[in-house]
């Protein structure tokens with residue numbers, strides 16, 4: 001393959017337009033993010049990691065995913081992108097500073113590439129040590145999460161578990177694309193992404209998408225920073241989900257699950273389970289406008305020496321363990337429409353069943 005225009009370092013944030021920011025602010029706090037900045041019309045939420053923010057939403061006339069932002073390794077990468085795409089390098093006037101270029105991907109997703117953004121101070125948490133059947137590093141120390149049983153508090157007449165997850169960073173997005181080959185090719189040639197898994201469709205031949213990662217040479221990176229999957233037909237909302245790594249592993253994810261479940265305001269999309277492709281434990285929740293956000297932990301790390309694997313669609317759909325994947329997974333829609341969509345559409349695991357029974 002020809003040399004890419006640049007090799008981006010990592011993902012930074014997702015950008016949305018929302019009609020009403022107030023319910024989203026409440027969701028973000030339940031989901032386990034921290035308000036980093038707020039202007040008259042824009043909210044910026046961060047995790048405990050070093051990105052100044054990992055979620056941005058601006059007040060507007062529609063509810064839509066605008067795009068995704070990535071971090072370049074060098075200013076010369078912005079110069080190369082600007083020259084190749086015929087766009088300007090502009091100063092970032094939002095919090096965090098630095099410079100950026102903005103381009104569009106083949107599915108009209110806005111791609112911002114930043115260099116020189118500020119590095120935020122980490123929010124430190126106490127990492128937990130886990131005793132297992134074979135390794136017991138914790139002795140004479142009690143395992144306590146948050147305030148122990150005091151995390152359970154009565155809200156009116158109902159028990160709510162108050163400890164949220166602590167999001168660390170945005171790790172990836174999943175997008176629904178019109179043409180898998182065109183999307184995979186664009187991300188490889190423009191941002192230097194490598195294919196971790198090439199998804200082979202039901203015909204056993206054509207690619208229906210990929211899990212793609214950053215190319216940082218011998219430095220291991222997340223198994224995927226992007227998952228592009230070809231979806232036939234319209235409407236085809238391009239945004240599938242945004243996946244955020246939690247700070248402290250399994251209990252951090254589980255605590256957040258029980259928090260989201262007991263506040264009882266949001267649609268639980270899928271989980272808890274363990275993915276096959278990328279291996280993360282996952283838990284997916286829809287936000288007030290129906291966009292899906294994932295808590296994940298314990299993902300695979302690969303360096304650039306690992307070759308792409310051809311992977312059957314079955315491995316995309318069937319997790320290592322967990323509940324069966326619903327038909328609505330990956331589709332953005334208002335939460336109130338999800339039940340009727342699921343009732344009218346065969347589940348993805350039923351499609352795999354049909355394929356295997358043929």
Ligand SMILES: [Fe+2]
Pocket residue numbers: 172174241242243294
């Ligand atoms: Fe994900």
